[in-house]
Amino acid sequence: DARVTQTPRHKVTEMGQEVTMRCQPILGHNTVFWYRQTMMQGLELLAYFRNRAPLDDSGMPKDRFSAEMPDATLATLKIQPSEPRDSAVYFCASGLVRSPLHFGNGTRLTVT
Amino acid sequence: GIQVEQSPPDLILQEGANSTLRCNFSDSVNNLQWFHQNPWGQLINLFYIPSGTKQNGRLSATTVATERYSLLYISSSQTTDSGVYFCAVRVQGAQKLVFGQGTRLTINP
Numbered sequence: 593d594a595r596v597t598q599t600p601r602h603k604v605t606e607m608g609q610e611v612t613m614r615c616q617p618i619l620g621h622n623t624v625f626w627y628r629q630t631m632m633q634g635l636e637l638l639a640y641f642r643n644r645a646p647l648d649d650s651g652m653p654k655d656r657f658s659a660e661m662p663d664a665t666l667a668t669l670k671i672q673p674s675e676p677r678d679s680a681v682y683f684c685a686s687g688l689v690r691s692p693l694h695f696g697n698g699t700r701l702t703v704t
Numbered sequence: 705g706i707q708v709e710q711s712p713p714d715l716i717l718q719e720g721a722n723s724t725l726r727c728n729f730s731d732s733v734n735n736l737q738w739f740h741q742n743p744w745g746q747l748i749n750l751f752y753i754p755s756g757t758k759q760n761g762r763l764s765a766t767t768v769a770t771e772r773y774s775l776l777y778i779s780s781s782q783t784t785d786s787g788v789y790f791c792a793v794r795v796q797g798a799q800k801l802v803f804g805q806g807t808r809l810t811i812n813p
Contacts, residue, residue, distance in 0.1 A: 692752035
């Protein structure tokens with residue numbers, strides 16, 4: 593079964609440190625999404641890409657978050673500097689237009 | 705933006721019981737998915753069902769797009785069905801999925 597792969601699964605870091613999360617979408621999928629899940633806000637969209645081009649990153653705090661797709665097999669989400677309020681589970685998802693989205697297992701981030 | 709409301713927020717049942725979860729949405733959609741988030745946090749695709757009815761084993765789903773709701777049926781519940789069930793929709797002309805707040809299902813042995 594093809595699946596979306598996210599690394600790392602868990603990350604614990606101190607406030608102020610840079611955090612990089614990686615995602616390998618399913619081969620052939622041309623849309624990639626980053627979602628964040630917290631108890632208070634639920635699942636919220638941070639950014640999405642189509643054919644590697646960023647189409648919407650309005651959900652991201654621009655001063656500290658950045659999302660890129662250096663190539664079709666890799667998407668990254670960076671936080672610099674990290675803050676305790678960034679603690680959450682970050683999901684990557686991929687799909688094709690007008691087809692179901694498939695989610696990775698997430699990266700659980702804890703910022704102390 | 706579109707509103708997605710799921711009910712009930714919490715549901716506690718005994719093993720073997722049947723359940724119906726509901727998802728209401730406030731605008732026309734061209735994509736609706738049901739997910740199960742298991743106790744390990746994984747989001748598992750259950751159904752891609754913008755309209756009509758689908759069945760997969762003990763689970764089935766129906767979406768009535770004209771009336772803006774979808775139902776997820778779980779029959780003969782098992783303890784492994786426990787977790788949070790999310791409905792997510794995509795508005796026509798947009799790409800992103802908007803999630804409801806979920807229904808937390810607990811199946812007791």
